Amino acid sequence: MDSTSDLIIDFLKEEPIGVTDHFIWFITDIGIVALFKKEESFETYDSKVDIEANKVALDITKEEKEYLKIKNRKLFLFYS
Numbered sequence: 878m879d880s881t882s883d884l885i886i887d888f889l890k891e892e893p894i895g896v897t898d899h900f901i902w903f904i905t906d907i908g909i910v911a912l913f914k915k916e917e918s919f920e921t922y923d924s925k926v927d928i929e930a931n932k933v934a935l936d937i938t939k940e941e942k943e944y945l946k947i948k949n950r951k952l953f954l955f956y957s
Contacts, residue, residue, distance in 0.1 A: 882947045885910060885954070895933030899925045900953075902933050908956030909935060919944070926953055 888905040889912060895902040899922055900911040911926055930937045940955035 881907065882945070885945070885947060885952070886950075889950070895935075897929035897932050900929055902930075902935065908954050909937060909940070911953040911955070913951040922951075922953070 884907060885905060888903050888910065891903065893901045893903050893912075896914075899914055899917070901914060903910040903912065909930075911930070913922055926942075927937065937955045940957055943954045943956070945952050945954055
């Protein structure tokens, strides 16, 4: 595993900033993480992430979005 993955995994042990229907939200040193809660299709998560970010008062519209799978955990990483 690389240092970015290690850093993200460490932050997933912290208290989340919010929870929505499909995601658990975290703030990390490298960006915002939206951790997938269940095993649903990628398309479902991709279509819901912007809407659910607003529910926890996050504006991710100008951020880069990257899909990652780390230790069997699926997530989106948003960063500038």
